[in-house]
Amino acid sequence: MKLNSIERAAMNNPIRAAHQHHREAAWFRRLAGGGLAGKHVLEVGCGRGVGAEVILDRLGAAQVSAFDLDETMVELARRRLHGxxxxxxxxxxxxIAQPAQSMDAVVDFGIIHHVPDWPQAIAExxxxxxxGGLLLFEEVPxxxxxxxxxxxxxxxxxxxRFEADEFAAELSRHGLHGSGQxxxxxxGMVFIGAARKS
Known part of the structure; x- marks a missing residue:
């Protein structure tokens, strides 16, 4: 589902961007065992492009493929990430318009709780x-x-909708197994974790 005007304001502001660049990046770097150096990473739900910046600049990915349901957000991301x-x-x-087994990692900055058929999103x-690929996720229970x-x-x-344990069980059902608690x-407003594809 697309964000409403209140959610857009909450997600597209300097405070949220700073939180992603510092706190969320630190969580994901730790969960990834130091980062995603040299990896080709898929970001699910790119918004205006801050997540892709974090994946490149804070997690060290070599390349990011990203998409969003909202064409306006994709255009903002294009401007932000030019070059x-x-x-x-x-x-x-x-x-997802990517070939099977084409990504080294997938990152979810709180998108899946917006998806009506969230188990299908996890399957994708x-x-x-x-x-052996890594999923890093932050979600709202x-x-x-x-x-x-x-x-x-x-x-x-x-x-x-899901609680953290239900989300983890669905990951496991699709061969994505948690790498820790x-x-x-x-x-308690969000939960985070990492899972590897078996």
Missing amino acids: RPVSLSVGDACD MARVMRP RHVLDTWAFRTLTVHPREN LESHIG
Whole structure:
């Protein structure tokens, strides 16, 4: 689902960008065992391109392929990332336009909870990853989406959302096995983790 105006404002501001570049980058660098040096990485839901910057500049990836459902966000990312080793497209997490086993890693900066058929999105992420490939994810659990603020101010699918353990179980069902305990951050508003494709 596309973001509403409140969510766009929350996601597309300097505070969110700084959080991604510093705190989230540090989480993912640690979970990845130091980073993604030399890797070809897929970012699911690129927004205005800050995540791709983090993947290149903070995690050391050699190349990023990224997509978003919102063509306006993809255009903003194109402007932001001009001249960088990034390929951008409009796309759907449930039908990723990449060949099977073509990506060294996939990064999810809190996108999958927006996807109505989130198990299909996980299946697609698993499909495009090479054996041994790494998934880094940050997600919002169901109990947070069920709060008054999220129900009133944001637009998310209401049915079939997940808690961290349910998300991990779905990853495992698609051959993506956790490399450690899921971590809760920001007062339980998000959980993060890493999983490798068997």
